[in-house]
Amino acid sequence: MPETASAREHGARPGSQAAPPPSPPHSQPDFDALDALPRTATGRELWTALGAAGLTAWCYRDSGTVASGVHPDRLARVLAAADARFAIPTTLSASVQLATALPVLATDPRPLARRELARAVAGESAVALAATDVTAGTDLTALRTEARISDDGVEVHGAKAWIANTTTADHFLVLARHRTGRHFTHFTWVLVPADAPGVTVRPADSALFGSSGVGDVEFDGVRLGREHLVGRTGMGLPAFARHIATERLAGALWGTALCRRALEDTHRHLTTRAHGDGTLWELDAVRQRFAACLVRVRELHALSRQLGDRVAYAYDTGAAATLKAAAGATVGHVLGECAQLWGAAGFTTGGIQETRAQAALFGIGGGATEVVLSAVADTAETILAELANDLAGPGEDAPACGGALPKAAATGPEQGTDVPRPGLGLPRPGGGEPADGLTCPGGGASVWGGAPLDVGEAGPEQGAEARQPGLGLPRPENGQPAPGGGQLPPPARQNLPHQRGAGR
Amino acid sequence: MDQRFTELLRPFLKFTPGGAAGEPVAITPETDLRALGIDSMQAIELLFAIEDAFAISLPDEELNDTTFATAGSLWNAVAAQLTAPTGPVAP
Numbered sequence: 001m002p003e004t005a006s007a008r009e010h011g012a013r014p015g016s017q018a019a020p021p022p023s024p025p026h027s028q029p030d031f032d033a034l035d036a037l038p039r040t041a042t043g044r045e046l047w048t049a050l051g052a053a054g055l056t057a058w059c060y061r062d063s064g065t066v067a068s069g070v071h072p073d074r075l076a077r078v079l080a081a082a083d084a085r086f087a088i089p090t091t092l093s094a095s096v097q098l099a100t101a102l103p104v105l106a107t108d109p110r111p112l113a114r115r116e117l118a119r120a121v122a123g124e125s126a127v128a129l130a131a132t133d134v135t136a137g138t139d140l141t142a143l144r145t146e147a148r149i150s151d152d153g154v155e156v157h158g159a160k161a162w163i164a165n166t167t168t169a170d171h172f173l174v175l176a177r178h179r180t181g182r183h184f185t186h187f188t189w190v191l192v193p194a195d196a197p198g199v200t201v202r203p204a205d206s207a208l209f210g211s212s213g214v215g216d217v218e219f220d221g222v223r224l225g226r227e228h229l230v231g232r233t234g235m236g237l238p239a240f241a242r243h244i245a246t247e248r249l250a251g252a253l254w255g256t257a258l259c260r261r262a263l264e265d266t267h268r269h270l271t272t273r274a275h276g277d278g279t280l281w282e283l284d285a286v287r288q289r290f291a292a293c294l295v296r297v298r299e300l301h302a303l304s305r306q307l308g309d310r311v312a313y314a315y316d317t318g319a320a321a322t323l324k325a326a327a328g329a330t331v332g333h334v335l336g337e338c339a340q341l342w343g344a345a346g347f348t349t350g351g352i353q354e355t356r357a358q359a360a361l362f363g364i365g366g367g368a369t370e371v372v373l374s375a376v377a378d379t380a381e382t383i384l385a386e387l388a389n390d391l392a393g394p395g396e397d398a399p400a401c402g403g404a405l406p407k408a409a410a411t412g413p414e415q416g417t418d419v420p421r422p423g424l425g426l427p428r429p430g431g432g433e434p435a436d437g438l439t440c441p442g443g444g445a446s447v448w449g450g451a452p453l454d455v456g457e458a459g460p461e462q463g464a465e466a467r468q469p470g471l472g473l474p475r476p477e478n479g480q481p482a483p484g485g486g487q488l489p490p491p492a493r494q495n496l497p498h499q500r501g502a503g504r
Numbered sequence: 505m506d507q508r509f510t511e512l513l514r515p516f517l518k519f520t521p522g523g524a525a526g527e528p529v530a531i532t533p534e535t536d537l538r539a540l541g542i543d544s545m546q547a548i549e550l551l552f553a554i555e556d557a558f559a560i561s562l563p564d565e566e567l568n569d570t571t572f573a574t575a576g577s578l579w580n581a582v583a584a585q586l587t588a589p590t591g592p593v594a595p
Contacts, residue, residue, distance in 0.1 A: 141544065184544040185567035234567030238548045317545070 031081045042211045043093020044168035051123015066106035072312040080257035088358040089212035096164050099250035101129040103243045108230045128169035130160040147176035147190050156219040166215030167203050187236035191228045198222035208358050245320035247366045249311040252304045252323035259297040259334040266338040293334045300330040321375035328363035335359045505579045516550050533576025560585040
């Protein structure tokens with residue numbers, strides 16, 4: 001298989017980890033290792049247990065090769081298993097490492113990164129993804145943390161805020177600028193040991209997210225060897241853009257599990273809570289509100305199934321933004337409704353009201369809802385073209401959106417072109433150039449580890465996504481994508497080209 | 505500039521009629537990539553697309569705003585890798 005640019009984010013190749021991870025389960029893992037933990041387990045305790053049981057490795061394709069990318073079904077199962085047992089901050093701690101921190105670290109094939117990656121996969125160490133700066137997370141290209149690179153090494157100056165795993169991490173994977181200015185090539189990752197001289201960690205003042213190890217970290221002239229640079233110099237933002245997409249997918253997968261769990265608990269409450277001669281569940285108003293939540297969570301689940309592989313296998317950032325926007329809205333709605341249906345009982349310690357407050361994270365971390373909606377808007381033409389293609393059905397030519405779609409954009413999932421189609425040639429309303437430096441007031445900090453903003457400059461252009469219509473890929477049991485979006489009969493799934501990034 | 509390069513580049517240029525109604529605008533070495541719609545995210549995807557299509561890795565010293573300023577400057581960086589002694593990355 002030819003090496004791809006993704007694999008060349010720093011020359012990483014599948015199988016580049018230093019040592020084989022703990023043997024991952026094959027198809028039916030048991031989660032006994034998680035059952036052995038108390039429900040109050042911290043994120044670090046969960047991370048250790050996942051690694052020791054081989055469950056972290058199990059989340060990645062090619063027998064646990066992080067550089068190959070996540071296996072979305074397995075990632076979903078692990079997140080659901082964690083969510084069923086532990087509080088949101090604890091699962092958050094693992095989610096951000098599984099989806100983003102480890103894949104970013106895996107872009108570097110050199111010995112230090114390989115060694116630390118292997119330790120992290122084994123649960124022997126934890127890695128905090130330190131992207132969000134003290135500046136607004138919605139304005140990522142304005143981040144101030146510097147990596148002063150010389151022939152002798154690298155010196156890190158700056159601070160990061162609201163970073164998950166800060167108080168428990170062995171290393172910080174720090175996104176820093178090595179040049180002034182906003183250009184996307186001015187940023188680089190640095191792997192900073194938490195015990196390096198000049199590193200100061202402070203826990204965040206948060207009663208809701210303490211068990212995630214969330215906090216702030218300062219780097220005061222932290223001097224390291226050049227081997228601590230991760231990935232190609234200047235490829236920090238490209239690597240981030242790719243792998244924050246996986247974190248957004250993880251948010252949708254986890255959000256579905258969280259909603260299901262909350263609804264199950266709520267259903268149990270409603271069917272046992274006396275009201276009149278029966279229970280609350282017999283009230284039409286209650287049933288309808290609950291049913292509306294079921295519809296919402298089914299929508300999110302279906303969307304995850306439709307778009308998940310496009311993110312996991314093809315790094316489709318537009319699909320990731322769609323999933324993130326849906327997850328934020330759905331989780332907020334469902335948890336809010338559940339909290340209302342629980343009544344006063346929802347205010348118990350650890351009850352649904354606490355969960356609801358923590359679940360607000362789904363609309364903020366990893367890309368605030370407003371930010372990802374802007375990214376979705378940037379893909380409007382592509383989404384409309386895909387819908388038109390789907391509605392036209394097999395063998396039909398889809399009507400072009402606005403009469404202006406390039407051929408490739410209307411070919412649908414079966415075509416599997418490798419070339420991103422970022423623009424459809426349609427002028428923006430108002431035209432003109434994007435304005436740099438705008439921020440999104442809905443952004444906020446990212447305790448998911450990643451900045452909530454895409455890396456675009458600002459305004460309508462912010463976070464413009466790759467247009468890769470037609471990459472909806474079903475997953476057979478072997479975890480490899482088979483093009484066709486799950487819509488093709490089995491024979492048609494065969495002999496179709498794998499998508500960009502597949503199998504890596 | 506290589507035709508494959510300009511064809512790869514064209515879909516990223518949102519503010520030209522290329523790929524939409526009307527005749528495609530000619531892409532010249534002076535074509536200003538930013539002015540024609542390539543923002544940061546687009547440029548990131550363009551970079552990945554180029555490295556995939558030509559099986560090259562742009563060297564670190566070419567990862568800068570000057571390289572991504574015009575079609576010509578970007579092509580020059582790509583062409584230098586295609587003619588470099590090591591050539592494109594082997595499949």
